[in-house]
Amino acid sequence: MKARRQALILEMIDREPLGSQELLARRLHQRGFEATQATISRDIKELGLVKRAGDGAYQRPGTEATDPETALTALERAANEFLRNVERVQQLVVIRTGRGQAQVLAEALDRARLHEAVGTIAGDDTILVVARGARGAAALVKRLKEYSAE
Numbered sequence: 001m002k003a004r005r006q007a008l009i010l011e012m013i014d015r016e017p018l019g020s021q022e023l024l025a026r027r028l029h030q031r032g033f034e035a036t037q038a039t040i041s042r043d044i045k046e047l048g049l050v051k052r053a054g055d056g057a058y059q060r061p062g063t064e065a066t067d068p069e070t071a072l073t074a075l076e077r078a079a080n081e082f083l084r085n086v087e088r089v090q091q092l093v094v095i096r097t098g099r100g101q102a103q104v105l106a107e108a109l110d111r112a113r114l115h116e117a118v119g120t121i122a123g124d125d126t127i128l129v130v131a132r133g134a135r136g137a138a139a140l141v142k143r144l145k146e147y148s149a150e
Contacts, residue, residue: 002043004033005028005033005035005039005043006043006046006047008028008031008033009024009028009040009043009044009047009049010047010060012024012027012028012031013049013057013058013059013060014060017052017055017057018057018058019051019055019056019057019058021037021040021041021044022037024040024044024058025037025040028040044058047060048060048061049061050103050107051103051104051107052104052107053071053074053075053077053078053104053105053107053108053111056104071108071111071112071113072112074108074111074112075108075109075111075112075114075147076147077108078104078105078108079105079108079144079147079148080147080148082097082098082101082102082104082105083095083096083097083105083144083147083148084096084097084098086141086144086145086148087141088131088134088137088138088140088141090134090137091130091131091132091133091134091136091137092128092129092130092131092137093117093128093129093131093137093140093141093144094126094127094128094129095126095127095128095129095144096125096126097125097126097127098125099124099125100124100125101125102122102123102124102125102126102127103122105122105127106120106121106122106127107122109127109129114140114143115132115136116131116132116136116137116139116140116143117129117130117131117132117136117140118130118131118132
């Protein structure tokens with residue numbers, strides 16, 4: 001049952017943008033599978049699904065190869081939508097988002113391949129970005145504040 005449900009989830013996310021567990025549950029129900037939010041959450045974790053930066057829909061990890069311009073546009077949208085606070089501590093940048101939104105914004109940061117950022121670590125509502133020195137961190141903070149100040 002679990003394997004069939006997870007296979008169906010993969011099939012569904014490949015066919016249409018599904019951005020919430022509630023929507024996944026409805027689609028599963030339409031196909032004859034009853035699943036609780038906790039079950040769907042476990043399935044998402046086990047399948048390694050991630051949310052796309054552009055529209056927040058679930059996808060298989062590593063399936064989206066974007067050109068730099070598209071990645072930067074997605075970062076601007078994600079920062080505008082999810083960024084709540086950003087501050088610098090020397091070469092580190094700490095970004096706060098709403099609950100469950102850090103992964104989406106961190107993925108957008110990673111895909112944008114900004115020169116200032118070496119890498120990101122994301123939790124549930126916090127992202128730690130290691131920058132290329134204090135100047136790079138300051139530039140990154142400025143850039144993110146510009147993106148979110150629309």
